[in-house]
Every structure is written in structure tokens, then in C-alpha cells.
Amino acid sequence: MITSLSPFVGAAVVRRLPVRAGIGLKPEHFREILAAAPDVGFFEIHAENYMVDGGPFHHYLSRIRERYPLSIHGVGLSIGGESPLNDDHLDRLATLLDRYQPESFSEHLAWAGHGEVFLNDLLPVPYHAATLARVCSHIDRVQDRLRRRMLLENPATYVEFSASTMAETEFIAEIVRRTGCGLLLDVNNVYVSCVNHGRNPYDYIRALPLDPVAEIHLAGFAREVDAAGDPLLIDSHGAPVAQAVWDLYRYALEALGPVPTLIERDNDIPALSVLLDEAHQAERMLHGIDRHSREARA
Amino acid sequence: MTDQQDFAEALLAAESTFPPGLSTWNGSDPGRRFAVYRNNVIVSLIDALADTYPVTQELVGAEFFRAMAFQFIQKNPPRSPLLAFYGEDLAAFIETFPPAASVPYLADIARLEMLQVQAYHAADAAPLDAGEISQLLANEPELPRVSFTLHPSLGILRSRHAVVSLWAAHQTDDVTAALAEIAPNTAEAALVLRAGLDVEISRIPVGSAAFIAHLQQGLAFAAAAQQASAADPEFNLAAALCLLIQGDAITSVSLSTTP
Numbered sequence: 051m052i053t054s055l056s057p058f059v060g061a062a063v064v065r066r067l068p069v070r071a072g073i074g075l076k077p078e079h080f081r082e083i084l085a086a087a088p089d090v091g092f093f094e095i096h097a098e099n100y101m102v103d104g105g106p107f108h109h110y111l112s113r114i115r116e117r118y119p120l121s122i123h124g125v126g127l128s129i130g131g132e133s134p135l136n137d138d139h140l141d142r143l144a145t146l147l148d149r150y151q152p153e154s155f156s157e158h159l160a161w162a163g164h165g166e167v168f169l170n171d172l173l174p175v176p177y178h179a180a181t182l183a184r185v186c187s188h189i190d191r192v193q194d195r196l197r198r199r200m201l202l203e204n205p206a207t208y209v210e211f212s213a214s215t216m217a218e219t220e221f222i223a224e225i226v227r228r229t230g231c232g233l234l235l236d237v238n239n240v241y242v243s244c245v246n247h248g249r250n251p252y253d254y255i256r257a258l259p260l261d262p263v264a265e266i267h268l269a270g271f272a273r274e275v276d277a278a279g280d281p282l283l284i285d286s287h288g289a290p291v292a293q294a295v296w297d298l299y300r301y302a303l304e305a306l307g308p309v310p311t312l313i314e315r316d317n318d319i320p321a322l323s324v325l326l327d328e329a330h331q332a333e334r335m336l337h338g339i340d341r342h343s344r345e346a347r348a
Numbered sequence: 349m350t351d352q353q354d355f356a357e358a359l360l361a362a363e364s365t366f367p368p369g370l371s372t373w374n375g376s377d378p379g380r381r382f383a384v385y386r387n388n389v390i391v392s393l394i395d396a397l398a399d400t401y402p403v404t405q406e407l408v409g410a411e412f413f414r415a416m417a418f419q420f421i422q423k424n425p426p427r428s429p430l431l432a433f434y435g436e437d438l439a440a441f442i443e444t445f446p447p448a449a450s451v452p453y454l455a456d457i458a459r460l461e462m463l464q465v466q467a468y469h470a471a472d473a474a475p476l477d478a479g480e481i482s483q484l485l486a487n488e489p490e491l492p493r494v495s496f497t498l499h500p501s502l503g504i505l506r507s508r509h510a511v512v513s514l515w516a517a518h519q520t521d522d523v524t525a526a527l528a529e530i531a532p533n534t535a536e537a538a539l540v541l542r543a544g545l546d547v548e549i550s551r552i553p554v555g556s557a558a559f560i561a562h563l564q565q566g567l568a569f570a571a572a573a574q575q576a577s578a579a580d581p582e583f584n585l586a587a588a589l590c591l592l593i594q595g596d597a598i599t600s601v602s603l604s605t606t607p
Contacts, residue, residue: 103500104470164352171392209381284384
């Protein structure tokens with residue numbers, strides 16, 4: 051599917067993330083990155099962590115940003131929220147994007163707060179006409195305010211809602227059709243959610259619109275069981291990427307072609323070299339697909 | 349009640365519960381699954397507080413701290429997606445939390461640690477150059493009416509307890525030995541200031557702390573010095589100025605219209 055007219059005519063020249071693997075930027079690694087200048091495709095930050103006035107976070111980010119492409123990933127906009135979007139937060143986001151000019155900006159199909167309260171988690175949304183309209187109007191507002199196309203990330207979920215009338219893939223496809231946003235395909239989230247809800251993750255990827263996918267996330271999960279003894283996977287971002295997720299990633303790449311890919315790690319942060327090794331593993335798969343698709347075209 | 353209001357209230361409820369309207373593919377109890385969200389919210393917020401307040405946590409132990417943090421979170425959930433400064437009101441909560449009463453300096457240690465986080469993320473600002481400062485200090489007729497703008501990272505804490513010594517003891521390898529040297533009920537004052545990329549916490553005389561705090565609130569030089577002498581008969585103006593100058597803490601000056 052090709053999205054029609056971009057509503058962001060007049061926006062700054064669009065630069066894209068390189069078709070390489072990147073890693074999350076962690077304060078633990080700031081100095082080492084500047085000293086060692088590792089060969090990595092890009093860095094991704096959580097927007098909210100850098101919404102501070104000054105100090106070391108901006109000191110290091112501005113130096114790292116001079117040397118590497120950057121993706122800014124929001125976790126606090128609450129696009130799926132019943133509450134109106136927080137205009138102050140949107141302004142802070144605009145300021146941050148203006149300052150760092152990232153190649154990509156993404157947020158989640160989730161809500162993170164209600165009323166005045168911020169809950170600091172990515173919470174699930176029922177999939178029906180009313181929530182669809184609300185999410186789309188929030189995305190329209192975000193894209194208008196930021197004057198750029200955003201990528202929307204598919205969620206990892208642990209419960210579903212009896213009020214839902216649409217499949218998640220159908221819901222996401224409709225958001226893309228109505229808002230022109232791009233997608234951030236979190237392959238770990240696909241795997242986690244499909245296992246948690248008894249679905250086939252390969253079917254899920256086949257059901258998504260793939261043209262708008264502009265970034266992939268890979269991460270690790272934790273294993274628990276639900277009250278019936280069935281597996282319940284937790285999107286922990288605290289472990290290496292699991293083999294089942296690498297397999298699904300390979301399948302997604304075959305369908306999508308090569309796409310910038312992030313290794314996400316937010317808990318139990320390992321040494322920089324460990325994250326770089328995972329990024330290189332992703333990059334070998336990316337390039338393998340690249341070669342494969344070039345050969346197929348030849 | 350809206351759906352998300354139900355959901356949000358169940359996330360922060362004291363007892364494990366779950367909102368209506370959830371379904372599961374295998375008919376299993378949704379409560380177990382909802383508990384994942386509850387756990388994510390509560391644990392991530394407790395962890396955020398533990399990151400901000402490491403010495404506060406050490407003073408009471410992780411188990412006590414986390415139980416206290418859980419109660420704090422239920423009463424004071426975050427009001428902003430910016431979690432760096434979440435828990436600014438933890439010190440005030442500690443003062444009203446009876447189980448913490450046996451550690452009378454706990455709230456001030458928490459205040460000191462929040463000042464440290466605020467200093468870390470405060471705006472950058474260039475200091476006034478040394479030449480301008482000496483010129484100013486030599487200008488005796490105008491000096492009393494001069495107001496100072498201090499570095500955005502600067503924080504002052506005046507405590508009835510030995511907050512700086514207690515905090516510093518927790519930065520050493522042998523905390524128990526270091527604590528044995530301290531009389532906790534000695535009044536101390538702290539200067540919190542970012543130097544380059546590092547936040548420094550130093551013990552300063554009570555009078556200097558009063559002087560700097562009054563300057564920070566906008567009082568002119570003479571009035572701040574007067575307040576400082578009232579707070580501490582041993583107030584040493586030269587030493588207090590020296591702290592500010594050596595710390596690159598003066599970023600601009602202006603002449604007040606009122607003395």
C-alpha cells in the first residue's frame with residue numbers, strides 16, 4: 051500500500067535512518083561511545099529522558115548526535131489515551147526534535163496516563179470505532195504540531211478487551227490509512243502479544259501493511275505463565291533477543307526488505323560491546339536480505 | 349467512570365484487583381495478566397525513586413524503602429511524563445510517615461538527594477568572568493545594592509542534622525566506620541553545585557548557606573549579608589564570596605533599585 055499525499059508539505063527535508071542496525075543510547079555508555087567511536091548504524095533515545103534543561107545528558111547527546119544518526123522514541127505522549135494530548139508535553143517534544151533533528155520520531159499505540167496522573171507504562175487500548183477515531187485524531191495532532199510523519203509502534207499486551215471489534219492488525223492498518231503515519235514494527239512485541247493471545251505471529255506480520263514500516267525493534271522478553279498455565283511473555287527489555295524473535299525478524303525482513311533495526315535494552319544494561327554484538331547480528335541478517343533481494347532482482 | 353479511569357485506579361490500588369471488561373483467549377483469570385501491568389507501573393516507579401534516593405534507601409534498607417515508596421506512589425503518583433524529578437515531595441511525605449520517625453534526618457537526606465538530581469539536569473550557564481567580579485567587589489558605593497544571578501544548578505540545604513556528613517559517609521567504602529565518627533544532631537548546611545559535568549555536594553558554614561540562599565532568592569548583597577549575620581554570628585562574608593567565585597556560581601549581576 052502506498053500512502054497518498056503527504057499532509058506535511060513544507061516540512062523540513064526528510065532524512066532517514068540508515069538501513070543498518072542501531073542500539074539504544076544509555077548514560078552508562080556515553081563516555082565509551084565518544085572515546086571508542088563504535089561502528090553502529092544509529093542511536094535511539096527515549097524522548098522524556100532528555101526533556102531536562104542542561105547538564106551531562108545534553109552534553110553527551112549533542113556530541114554523539116554530531117557523529118551518528120539519531121532516532122527519538124517517545125514513551126509519554128499517551129496517544130491511546132482517553133485524555134486529550136498534553137500540549138505542554140507536545141511542546142517539549144517539538145523543542146527536543148528541533149534541537150536534535152532526528153532522522154526518525156516514533157511513539158506507541160498505547161496510553162500512559164489518565165487525567166493528571168502519569169502511569170509510566172504502555173497500557174493497552176480496546177480496538178473499536180471510537181478508540182480508532184481517538185487514536186487517529188491524536189496522531190493527526192502530533193504530526194501537525196511536529197510537522198513530520200511519526201512512526202507508530204505496535205504494542206506488547208497481556209490482556210484483551212471484550213469491547214474490541216477489530217483485530218490489532220486491522221486497527222493499525224486503518225490508522226495508517228487515515229493518518230498517513232509510518233510504522234515501527236516491534237518484532238518482539240509481535241511475538242510476545244501473539245503468544246499471550248494464542249495467535250500466530252507469522253500471520254500477524256502477513257496481516258500488517260508493510261510499506262509504511264520504516265523501523266524495526268528487537269528486544270528480549272521474560273517468561274511467566276498465566277492462571278491457566280499457558281505461557282505469558284513479558285516485554286521486559288531486560289534480556290538478549292530470543293531465537294524465536296530472530297526467526298520472526300528474518301521472516302519480516304524477507305517480506306519487507308532491509309529496514310533500520312534497533313536492539314532495545316532498558317533493564318539489566320550490559321556492556322556496550324554486548325549490545326554492539328547483537329546489533330552486528332541484526333546487521334548481518336539485514337545485509338543477507340539485501341544481497342538476497344538484489345540477487346532476486348538481478 | 350471511564351474505562352481508563354477504572355484501569356488506572358486498579359493499577360495503583362493498595363490490594364491486587366483488576367478492572368471490568370478484560371478478556372483472555374484461553375478463558376484464564378484476567379487478574380493474573382492484569383498484575384503484569386500493575387507490577388510494571390509500581391516497580392518502575394519504585395525503581396525511579398530508588399535511583400533518585402540511593403542514600404535515603406541505604407539508611408532504612410531496601411525493604412523499608414520500597415514499602416514506603418509504594419505508599420508514597422499511591423498518594424503521590426507522577427503528574428508528569430518526566431520522571432527524572434519524580435518524588436520531589438518524598439521528603440515531605442517522609443516527615444508525615446510515622447514508621448520513618450526513628451530516623452529524624454531521613455527527610456533532609458532525601459532533600460539533599462533531590463537537590464543533587466536537580467543540579468545534575470539544571471540548565472548550563474557560563475560564569476561571570478573573574479575580572480568583572482573583582483571590579484564589582486571593588487565598587488564600594490554600589491556593591492550593597494547588587495543582586496546576583498547564581499548558577500541554575502546551585503542548591504542550598506540548611507538542616508538541623510549532620511546531612512552532609514551522613515551523606516558523605518555513604519559514599520565511602522566503610523560506611524559503618526564513617527558513620528561512627530558523626531554526631532547526627534549537629535546542624536549542617538550543604539552547597540550543591542554542578543562543576544563541569546559533576547555535581548558536588550559540600551558542607552559549608554551555616555552563615556554562608558544563609559547568605560547564598562538569600563542571594564538566590566533575589567536579595568541584594570547587603571541585605572543578604574545582614575540576614576546571614578543574623579543566622580550565624582560567625583558569618584564570614586569573604587569566605588562565602590569565595591565559595592561562589594571558586595565554584596563559578598555567579599552568572600550575572602544587576603543593580604537593585606531597593607537596597
